[in-house]
Amino acid sequence: MADLSSNFIGIKSPNPFWLASAPPTDKKYNVERAFEAGWGGVVWKTLGAEGPPIVNVNGPRYGAIWGADRRLLGLNNIELITDRPLEVNLQEIKEVKRKWKDRALVISLMVPCDEESWKDILKRIEDTEADGVELNFGCPHGMAERGMGSAVGQVPEYIEMVTRWVKQYSRMPCIVKLTPNITSILPPAIAAHRGGADAVSLINTVKSITNVDLDHFSPFPMIDGRGSHGGYCGPAVKPIALNMVAEIARYEETRGMPISGIGGVTTWRDAAEFMALGAGNVQVCTAAMTYGFKIVQEMISGLSQYLDEKQMAMSDLVGRAVPNFVEWQHLNLNYVTKAQIDQDLCISCGRCYAACEDTSHQAIAMSPDRVFTVMDDECVACNLCIDVCPVESCITMRELPKGTVDPRTGKVVGDYADWTTHPNNPMAQAAE
Amino acid sequence: MTHSPLTPGIVPGRLPAEAYARNFADHEPALDRHEARVAADRCYFCHDAPCITACPTSIDIPLFIRQIATGTPEAAATTIWTQNILGGICARVCPTETLCEEACVREAAEGKPVEIGRLQRFATDVAMAKGLHPFTRAARTGKRIAVVGAGPAGLACAHRLAMHGHDAVIFERRPKAGGLNEYGIASYKATGGFAQKEVDWLLQIGGIEIRTGVELGRDISLDQLTGDFDAVFLGIGLAGVNALRAAGEDLSGVRNAVDFIAELRQASDVSTLPIGRDVVVIGGGMTAVDAAVQSKLLGAENVTIVYRRGQEKMSASGYEQEHAAQAGVRIIHNAAPVRVLGNGSAEAVEFAYTAEGPNGLTLSSETFTLKADQVFKAIGQTLTGAPDTLPVAGGKLAGASAKVWVGGDCAAGGEDLTVTAVAEGRDAAEAMHIQLMAL
Numbered sequence: 001m002a003d004l005s006s007n008f009i010g011i012k013s014p015n016p017f018w019l020a021s022a023p024p025t026d027k028k029y030n031v032e033r034a035f036e037a038g039w040g041g042v043v044w045k046t047l048g049a050e051g052p053p054i055v056n057v058n059g060p061r062y063g064a065i066w067g068a069d070r071r072l073l074g075l076n077n078i079e080l081i082t083d084r085p086l087e088v089n090l091q092e093i094k095e096v097k098r099k100w101k102d103r104a105l106v107i108s109l110m111v112p113c114d115e116e117s118w119k120d121i122l123k124r125i126e127d128t129e130a131d132g133v134e135l136n137f138g139c140p141h142g143m144a145e146r147g148m149g150s151a152v153g154q155v156p157e158y159i160e161m162v163t164r165w166v167k168q169y170s171r172m173p174c175i176v177k178l179t180p181n182i183t184s185i186l187p188p189a190i191a192a193h194r195g196g197a198d199a200v201s202l203i204n205t206v207k208s209i210t211n212v213d214l215d216h217f218s219p220f221p222m223i224d225g226r227g228s229h230g231g232y233c234g235p236a237v238k239p240i241a242l243n244m245v246a247e248i249a250r251y252e253e254t255r256g257m258p259i260s261g262i263g264g265v266t267t268w269r270d271a272a273e274f275m276a277l278g279a280g281n282v283q284v285c286t287a288a289m290t291y292g293f294k295i296v297q298e299m300i301s302g303l304s305q306y307l308d309e310k311q312m313a314m315s316d317l318v319g320r321a322v323p324n325f326v327e328w329q330h331l332n333l334n335y336v337t338k339a340q341i342d343q344d345l346c347i348s349c350g351r352c353y354a355a356c357e358d359t360s361h362q363a364i365a366m367s368p369d370r371v372f373t374v375m376d377d378e379c380v381a382c383n384l385c386i387d388v389c390p391v392e393s394c395i396t397m398r399e400l401p402k403g404t405v406d407p408r409t410g411k412v413v414g415d416y417a418d419w420t421t422h423p424n425n426p427m428a429q430a431a432e
Numbered sequence: 433m434t435h436s437p438l439t440p441g442i443v444p445g446r447l448p449a450e451a452y453a454r455n456f457a458d459h460e461p462a463l464d465r466h467e468a469r470v471a472a473d474r475c476y477f478c479h480d481a482p483c484i485t486a487c488p489t490s491i492d493i494p495l496f497i498r499q500i501a502t503g504t505p506e507a508a509a510t511t512i513w514t515q516n517i518l519g520g521i522c523a524r525v526c527p528t529e530t531l532c533e534e535a536c537v538r539e540a541a542e543g544k545p546v547e548i549g550r551l552q553r554f555a556t557d558v559a560m561a562k563g564l565h566p567f568t569r570a571a572r573t574g575k576r577i578a579v580v581g582a583g584p585a586g587l588a589c590a591h592r593l594a595m596h597g598h599d600a601v602i603f604e605r606r607p608k609a610g611g612l613n614e615y616g617i618a619s620y621k622a623t624g625g626f627a628q629k630e631v632d633w634l635l636q637i638g639g640i641e642i643r644t645g646v647e648l649g650r651d652i653s654l655d656q657l658t659g660d661f662d663a664v665f666l667g668i669g670l671a672g673v674n675a676l677r678a679a680g681e682d683l684s685g686v687r688n689a690v691d692f693i694a695e696l697r698q699a700s701d702v703s704t705l706p707i708g709r710d711v712v713v714i715g716g717g718m719t720a721v722d723a724a725v726q727s728k729l730l731g732a733e734n735v736t737i738v739y740r741r742g743q744e745k746m747s748a749s750g751y752e753q754e755h756a757a758q759a760g761v762r763i764i765h766n767a768a769p770v771r772v773l774g775n776g777s778a779e780a781v782e783f784a785y786t787a788e789g790p791n792g793l794t795l796s797s798e799t800f801t802l803k804a805d806q807v808f809k810a811i812g813q814t815l816t817g818a819p820d821t822l823p824v825a826g827g828k829l830a831g832a833s834a835k836v837w838v839g840g841d842c843a844a845g846g847e848d849l850t851v852t853a854v855a856e857g858r859d860a861a862e863a864m865h866i867q868l869m870a871l
Binding site: 350354370 | 482537538
């Protein structure tokens with residue numbers, strides 16, 4: 001059984017699976033249930049400044065995208081930060097941390113963008129004995145309109161400024177939570193780094209409308225005939241999150257900065273993928289909201305089995321795929337593959353044919369008795385046939401060995417060569 | 433309840449009242465909206481899909497399933513009806529396991545095809561419940577066509593003719609329209625008077641008149657029809673029944689399975705129907721299975737189907753055979769009746785084992801006897817009442833001739849299935865339309 005114990009910026013937890021700051025971590029009752037189920041840590045739902053608590057809508061807070069059997073693929077929410085009094089939250093955090101010393105407990109914070117407000121809240125939480133703080137610069141709805149959440153996260157200068165205040169007024173490790181609602185994730189990440197953040201966590205939710213009520217002509221979730229944009233999360237956002245995590249992991253200035261990966265982590269495999277692209281741990285919300293806290297048990301057993309099978313330590317996994325995440329220009333143009341269809345596995349549905357014939361390169365032949373074969377002289381190896389084939393491993397890619405002729409181009413497959421040296425690249429000449 | 437399954441002889445009321453309701457309820461309940469969506473999601477939307485090819489009416493199955501999956505079963509029903517106006521009954525009675533579902537690539541992949549039949553029923557049920565009839569008549573052409581037989585072939589033909597603006601008059605010998613949909617299939621496959629509802633729904637198009645109680649050869653002649661109408665379609669089915677050609681066939685208690693099935697379908701209270709304690713059904717097709725299963729459901733203690741050839745030759749589908757076995761019906765293969773034993777009424781049937789050789793089927797000297805107070809003959813229907821002037825091949829009408837088209841079970845070609853009859857009726861209407869309008 002692999003050792004899953006985690007040390008993330010000095011915060012220890014028995015496993016790398018934390019619950020993200022969100023409805024599941026809003027109060028002691030839920031958090032204790034999560035710890036009982038086996039979660040390694042939680043980021044407590046975002047606390048705001050002292051004063052009258054935030055209010056939430058009293059209609060639906062969530063919108064959703066489903067698969068056919070109502071499998072939840074994406075969730076969108078318009079819930080704000082905690083709507084419970086600050087004092088109650090602080091008291092509960094203290095109680096929980098005292099009782100669950102081996103678990104990570106990080107407090108998420110969001111207060112107005114001025115020094116006094118941050119100084120004040122940091123002082124208020126000092127006494128809780130929490131392990132760290134996470135700065136919520138990500139929430140795209142409700143609070144952003146009040147100059148907080150993603151309104152801060154979208155301005156790198158603010159990120160850097162607030163992060164500095166936090167490091168100045170608090171001894172706690174500081175994680176900066178980034179919003180994906182920007183053009184590039186790098187400037188915010190760099191800003192956090194420059195401000196002295198110990199880590200970044202990402203992604204927060206994606207600004208979104210999940211669907212529209214076609215009878216009442218309102219976005220969902222619908223509140224009295226109207227809707228507002230929400231924050232999108234769940235399996236659907238994972239690809240966006242993976243890319244952003246990996247960009248930070250490979251970029252020169254941010255390379256090596258600890259990353260807490262967030263965004264659609266639903267199974268151990270998702271977690272492992274985030275870690276391979278540079279995340280030191282992961283945070284989960286939607287999967288827990290969909291299935292309950294028990295899912296962490298599958299994540300623990302799955303990651304453990306995987307590491308055992310690979311004979312890897314968890315630290316070997318973190319960042320292992322980062323060197324292989326390159327820019328397009330560094331992809332080998334002399335890597336030539338051809339699709340091939342296993343006729344024994346083929347069920348003759350013809351989806352590969354329709355996809356290739358209608359939308360790609362007309363590289364699959366169909367016989368009158370529904371036998372489908374790839375024409376190597378047309379196949380550009382785009383992979384679409386594999387992606388649409390309903391049978392796993394029925395269509396695979398076969399690599400043409402070096403020295404053979406690609407029947408499509410008539411060219412001999414040569415040694416590694418990428419765009420940077422390609423004759424069609426005007427810049428290639430200049431580089432030489 | 434005055435009787436039980438153990439009561440000797442042919443008697444009604446063998447079961448408690450609630451058992452009848454249960455036994456003759458919908459045999460495969462309808463999918464609800466969510467079940468339909470989940471079932472629809474399994475369809476791969478194949479290119480040039482094999483299920484379409486396997487459907488005698490060539491329904492665009494992937495399209496209608498996608499329409500269900502996207503929440504528009506009404507559009508799905510339109511897709512179905514465009515090819516098969518009796519898509520509702522076909523969804524219930526088609527041997528889908530030997531047609532579309534056998535061809536489904538998921539049958540090949542995992543032995544579990546998309547539930548095409550049940551999805552078709554879902555779509556047509558939803559649309560019919562909404563009163564949707566998505567077809568209108570073209571401008572009237574003034575052409576009048578006589579359709580003989582209000583079965584699936586005749587109805588499909590008349591509807592397509594009406595769509596093209598022609599007027600159709602259907603002549604039906606029985607009191608009700610529907611043909612075998614109404615008289616010839618097991619009750620639990622078309623509950624709630626579905627066959628009549630579907631006829632009424634079909635007639636909404638207008639331009640179709642049905643005259644029941646009129647029989648070709650008795651009340652009208654083909655000459656009359658060809659004289660009075662611009663064209664004639666014969667969809668007269670197979671009204672005759674093959675004889676057993678075994679001694680004792682005349683004993684009381686021996687009857688045609690089709691008559692039993694029709695009587696059952698028309699009964700308002702099935703508990704009043706008499707049934708034997710020991711029932712023997714002779715034959716190997718759907719009719720045999722329908723008669724046997726319903727005998728069991730009426731409370732017969734022992735029901736046995738005896739078929740003269742091997743299991744692989746039975747025309748009842750594997751699914752039907754399994755259904756019979758589950759209902760408690762015993763199926764004996766490779767045995768043929770030698771004689772029905774009894775004194776005035778049937779008491780038993782003596783069978784000889786058979787063997788298939790180069791010279792056909794031969795009876796072995798080894799015999800066995802089954803107790804039987806009731807014997808149903810289900811050994812095939814024959815063409816009767818067809819005008820002598822029409823060419824016949826292999827016991828069936830051999831195709832169209834001047835002004836006269838044929839289709840359905842009475843016509844050569846295709847299997848004797850409702851769906852085949854619909855296709856033939858529809859296609860005959862299209863051919864008539866082209867000829868009548870000189871297109």
